[in-house]
Amino acid sequence: MSKVPYEVYTEEVEALSVLSPEGEIVNEKMMPKLTDDQLKEIMYRMVFTRTWDDRAVNLGRQGRLGFYAPVSGQEATMVGSEFALQKEDFVCPGYRDIPQLVWHGLPLYQAFLYSRGHQHGGQIPEGVNVLMPQIIIGAQILHAMGIAMGFKLKKQKQVAIAYTGDGGSSEGDFYEGLNYAGVFKLPVIFFVQNNGYAITTPFSKQTAALSIAHKAVAAGIRGIKIDGMDVFAVISAVQEAAERARNGEGATLIEAVTYRFRPHSLSDDASKYRTKEEETQWSEKDPISRFAKYLEKKGLWTEEDTARVREEAKAKVNDEIKKAEKVEKMTISGLIDSMFETTPKYLEEQKADFL
Amino acid sequence: MAQMNMKEAIRDAMRVELERDPNVLIFGEDVGNVGGVFRVTEGLQKEFGEDRVMDTPLAESAIGGMAVGLGIQGFRPIAEIQFIGFIFEALDQMLIQAARMRYRSGGRYTSPIVFRTPFGGGVKAAELHTDSLEGLIAQTPGIKVVVPSNPYDAKGLLIASIRDNDPVFFMEHLNLYHAFRAEVPEGEYTVELGKANIVREGSDVTIISYGMTVHTATKAADELEKSGIKAEIIDLRTLNPLDIDTIVNSIKKTNRAIVVQEAQKSAGIAAEVIAQINERAILHLEAPVLRVAGPDTVYPFAQIEESWLPTPARIITAVNKVMEF
Numbered sequence: 191m192s193k194v195p196y197e198v199y200t201e202e203v204e205a206l207s208v209l210s211p212e213g214e215i216v217n218e219k220m221m222p223k224l225t226d227d228q229l230k231e232i233m234y235r236m237v238f239t240r241t242w243d244d245r246a247v248n249l250g251r252q253g254r255l256g257f258y259a260p261v262s263g264q265e266a267t268m269v270g271s272e273f274a275l276q277k278e279d280f281v282c283p284g285y286r287d288i289p290q291l292v293w294h295g296l297p298l299y300q301a302f303l304y305s306r307g308h309q310h311g312g313q314i315p316e317g318v319n320v321l322m323p324q325i326i327i328g329a330q331i332l333h334a335m336g337i338a339m340g341f342k343l344k345k346q347k348q349v350a351i352a353y354t355g356d357g358g359s360s361e362g363d364f365y366e367g368l369n370y371a372g373v374f375k376l377p378v379i380f381f382v383q384n385n386g387y388a389i390t391t392p393f394s395k396q397t398a399a400l401s402i403a404h405k406a407v408a409a410g411i412r413g414i415k416i417d418g419m420d421v422f423a424v425i426s427a428v429q430e431a432a433e434r435a436r437n438g439e440g441a442t443l444i445e446a447v448t449y450r451f452r453p454h455s456l457s458d459d460a461s462k463y464r465t466k467e468e469e470t471q472w473s474e475k476d477p478i479s480r481f482a483k484y485l486e487k488k489g490l491w492t493e494e495d496t497a498r499v500r501e502e503a504k505a506k507v508n509d510e511i512k513k514a515e516k517v518e519k520m521t522i523s524g525l526i527d528s529m530f531e532t533t534p535k536y537l538e539e540q541k542a543d544f545l
Numbered sequence: 546m547a548q549m550n551m552k553e554a555i556r557d558a559m560r561v562e563l564e565r566d567p568n569v570l571i572f573g574e575d576v577g578n579v580g581g582v583f584r585v586t587e588g589l590q591k592e593f594g595e596d597r598v599m600d601t602p603l604a605e606s607a608i609g610g611m612a613v614g615l616g617i618q619g620f621r622p623i624a625e626i627q628f629i630g631f632i633f634e635a636l637d638q639m640l641i642q643a644a645r646m647r648y649r650s651g652g653r654y655t656s657p658i659v660f661r662t663p664f665g666g667g668v669k670a671a672e673l674h675t676d677s678l679e680g681l682i683a684q685t686p687g688i689k690v691v692v693p694s695n696p697y698d699a700k701g702l703l704i705a706s707i708r709d710n711d712p713v714f715f716m717e718h719l720n721l722y723h724a725f726r727a728e729v730p731e732g733e734y735t736v737e738l739g740k741a742n743i744v745r746e747g748s749d750v751t752i753i754s755y756g757m758t759v760h761t762a763t764k765a766a767d768e769l770e771k772s773g774i775k776a777e778i779i780d781l782r783t784l785n786p787l788d789i790d791t792i793v794n795s796i797k798k799t800n801r802a803i804v805v806q807e808a809q810k811s812a813g814i815a816a817e818v819i820a821q822i823n824e825r826a827i828l829h830l831e832a833p834v835l836r837v838a839g840p841d842t843v844y845p846f847a848q849i850e851e852s853w854l855p856t857p858a859r860i861i862t863a864v865n866k867v868m869e870f
């Protein structure tokens with residue numbers, strides 16, 4: 191029996207929550223089964239991610255990172271959804287989805303190198319099933335669909351997940367991906383982090399649909415809308431979608447309603463398009479404090495734990511950025527040689543211009 | 546006359562045209578409320594309303610296709626594609642639908658559209674934000690390609706583009722938005738499309754450039770002058786149609802030329818310019834025409850773009866080569 195209610199909705203739907211902002215379980219039916227160690231691990235990752243985001247914003251301001259899209263506020267969607275997957279599953283991220291990559295196995299220093307525009311940042315280690323972050327909004331949705339087709343053809347019980355935002359759900363690629371996944375019954379999860387804005391454009395200008403989850407209907411796949419500030423709702427929805435995918439029951443579209451506490455990127459000023467009141471209202475739903483309340487009541491977490499993880503994370507980020515900075519700078523001739531398996535003569539000649 | 550940077554000049558061109566012609570519309574991602582990621586359209590929605598300056602959902606093919614439909618309806622859309630790398634999502638609409646409309650409908654419909662987009666390297670932007678894709682567009686029949694290098698031209702060329710009855714791809718170099726201010730006349734004026742500009746007169750060698758490379762070439766020419774070489778610099782301003790007459794006339798005087806572009810070397814604008822020089826002026830040449838361009842690699846965002854992009858030093862080397870040939 192499905193823990194998650196799926197229906198064809200013709201009316202506005204509430205985002206499903208499991209954990210209230212006060213840290214109470216309000217939806218036993220959807221509660222994922224997790225051991226105490228797993229609960230602590232999830233919290234560890236969320237606090238770690240928040241700390242790393244704080245640091246990354248500073249590193250960006252110091253010019254030690256390149257393009258960086260802040261993630262604070264989205265720890266439940268990012269950490270929770272990855273946690274619900276298996277190592278063999280394939281993660282196809284947008285530019286903001288670096289935490290999923292790192293928790294799925296990409297070394298942090300490589301994420302930093304990617305941000306700095308060093309090609310080694312994208313050299314994903316063997317056995318880590320992730321793509322590099324996608325800049326073209328929506329492209330990764332089609333890649334995940336194709337990877338899922340591969341799993342299906344090879345009869346492997348693996349799942350691909352594509353991440354995008356509410357803005358991404360407007361791209362043509364999104365609809366084409368969903369439609370294919372429906373037609374071919376592919377083991378893929380489309381995970382939309384609806385944080386309310388695409389750069390400056392509010393959700394109300396992105397779509398007139400009652401929800402993004404509704405868009406699953408037309409593609410003939412499952413759609414669900416969940417509370418993206420609630421890590422249990424995220425884990426539950428992804429676990430179930432993954433299980434269905436592995437059983438050959440096809441694709442799921444998950445809309446997780448969340449918020450980014452910071453601006454879109456380091457060069458964006460969020461005060462131009464949203465209000466302080468709105469930001470405060472959302473900070474009251476902070477996924478980390480909500481989860482902490484739950485864990486504290488169970489005696490699994492204390493403020494000291496948070497402080498300890500923050501220190502650990504800071505030290506780790508420090509080490510990894512230093513490691514990234516030590517990687518030798520790319521060269522134009524190395525770049526030229528990375529264009530083809532065998533560098534053609536005309537490119538060999540071009541190296542001479544860069545000595 | 547007002548002092549404006551290129552961003553302000555572009556905004557002013559749009560304001561002038563929004564005011565003059567009720568059929569002019571602006572739309573794209575984030576262009577309304579806050580005026581786009583570079584604030585180029587800042588204030589225009591406030592001034593002209595949400596029906597004239599519209600935020601669209603995030604979907605470039607729809608931005609391009611809506612422009613085509615509005616063009617058929619007699620509007621003059623200015624459609625912003627947020628960054629150059631995202632035009633690929635819209636290329637069917639830009640290159641197949643808009644650029645062929647006049648031909649396919651036997652002139653019944655046209656595409657009086659301006660597709661505006663920022664591009665250009667050297668600003669440490671993210672991947673796919675800076676590539677020079679002008680060659681790709683310029684090869685398509687039916688669409689004009691414009692690349693201004695300064696505020697005065699930017700305003701005049703943009704007004705001319707908005708008034709043009711065919712689609713124009715208007716490329717704004719990121720490094721030039723705030724680079725410097727210059728005198729820009731108030732109100733309307735146009736700079737004719739398809740006309741190059743001689744920005745510096747010289748007698749020894751012609752340097753053909755456009756956009757940011759005009760400024761790189763100027764730096765090189767200052768250096769070259771010290772060693773007694775007088776370079777003439779041509780700013781193409783429009784890549785399609787190409788003002789080959791200005792180029793040929795200059796070569797008749799200097800007998801030597803190089804072409805500078807930020808785009809990758811092969812099969813691009815520089816190659817086209819040289820082919821046309823060969824067709825029309827080969828007997829006036831004392832040396833082969835050389836290209837200074839990016840190498841034929843993926844554009845290496847951030848990490849080594851400084852050495853990848855044309856530098857004054859590489860221009861000087863190329864000039865010395867043609868001088869000594």
Ligand SMILES: Cc1ncc(C[n+]2csc(CCOP(=O)(O)OP(=O)(O)O)c2C)c(N)n1
Nearest residue numbers: 286325326327355356357358387388389631
């Ligand atoms: C095809 C394409 N068009 C435009 C952009 C520029 N851009 C970068 S992020 C962004 C907004 C994305 O919003 P959303 O999908 O909601 O994701 P969020 O940033 O909120 O996580 C835009 C328009 C892009 N990267 N790719």
